[in-house]
Amino acid sequence: MPELRVGERLWSVAAGSNLLDALNQNGATVPYSCRAGNCHACLVQCVRGLPADNRPDALSAVQRQDGWRLACQCQVIEDLQVHTFDPLTDGRPAQVEALDWLSDNLLRLRLIPQRPLRYSAGQHLVLWIGHIARPYSLASLPEEDRFLEFHLDCRQPGEFVDAVQKLQIGDSIRLGELRGGALHYDPDWHDRPLWLLAAGSGLGPLFGVLREALRQNHQGAIRVIHLAHDAREHYLAKPLAALAAQRENLSVELWTAADSAAALAQLRLVSRQTLALVCGSTASVDAFAKRLYLAGLPRNQLLADVFLSRS
Incomplete structure (x- = not known):
């Protein structure tokens, strides 16, 4: 052996x-x-x-x-x-700046790293609390935010989410490796239709990608769809509405589980040049992808990031 x-x-x-x-x-x-x-x-x-x-x-x-x-x-x-990564010797220290509940199940964690971190919208960062670790997607934007922001789905108990909920403002946390991830914004997409489809906390990284697209003055139509269990879980509804009010090329749709099947059935492409970024659970990503392919979206124009139900 x-x-x-x-x-x-x-x-x-x-x-x-x-x-x-x-x-x-x-x-x-x-x-x-x-x-x-x-x-x-x-x-x-x-x-x-x-x-x-x-x-x-x-x-x-x-x-x-x-x-x-x-x-x-x-x-x-x-x-x-x-x-293997040792958070005590290899990790970069960061301090908890804010812990806020954006809905009954969605916890927003904001961290201030001891040293500035170079990253792009949509990337993953491994977070360590003691020797408990979990990779999370960044919801913040380096050019605009002084903090690192993460959206944590706390519906299911688990070692990491339980530990996060015990943190206090000012507590220390260790940052692990920064990872690529499938989601990003490419300046070459400037004039193409851009669809951002998220389920649950999958909206976090796509919110960062959206803000990056707007920062770079994306000219194509941008369509944001957020699928949630119910209306109370549309945790970024107000910030999204505020952005849509400022940009004529941005539209936002808030779907719930009860109406998602009918909404998916009505999904139609306006252009085969459309680029689709999808993020959420395996089932939701599969459902979005299947409908987009049936609607005629070329497979190489869909980028997906799947969140497994680990806590």
Whole structure:
């Protein structure tokens, strides 16, 4: 059986074991979100030995040469020595500036990093409270906000959301690795129709992307759709309405679960040049994507970020 080493710890695992599971099940905390090789939250560095890799295309040649791998996409086939992120020595400190409930279930967390962080709208950042970690998408915009903002869905209990709710203003939190993510704004899209479709807290990163598009004076029509469980969960309704009042090319639609099937059925493309950014749970992203493809949207014009129901 292959042996896996992390720091001073050494244990045996079954050949072919998933590297992410082999690490987490033995106390070497590695955060993850999508388990599909897209969010890059589970990045680890192989110091000695290499695993079998299902997604060699997911990282750059330079990253791979330096031993970096996505643990969720790897199987242990030989002895491995792995470096995992240690929040105490590798993490960047940040201070809690605000904790606000935007709805019954949606908690807004704002952090002030000790050192400025360079990021783009829609990226992920791994947050650490002690040795509990979770990747979250940034809802803030670096050119406009002095803080880092995250929207946390707290409907389901879990280690991380439970820990967040115990934080106080001024408490310290550690920032892990900044990840790419699928969602972004490209200046080359300047004149094309842009659709931003979000479910639940998936609105967070798309709100950042929307503000970036407006900051760059996007000229094409922008359509924002937010799907929520009920009307009370449209937690950014007022800020979205304020932006729409300022920009003639921006429209906002607020859907609820009760009317989503009928609304989806009426979804029509006005142009095959449309770009669609979709974010939310697996079921909601799949439903949006299926309807967009049926409406004629080319597959390479849809960018999606899936939030798994982990807390």
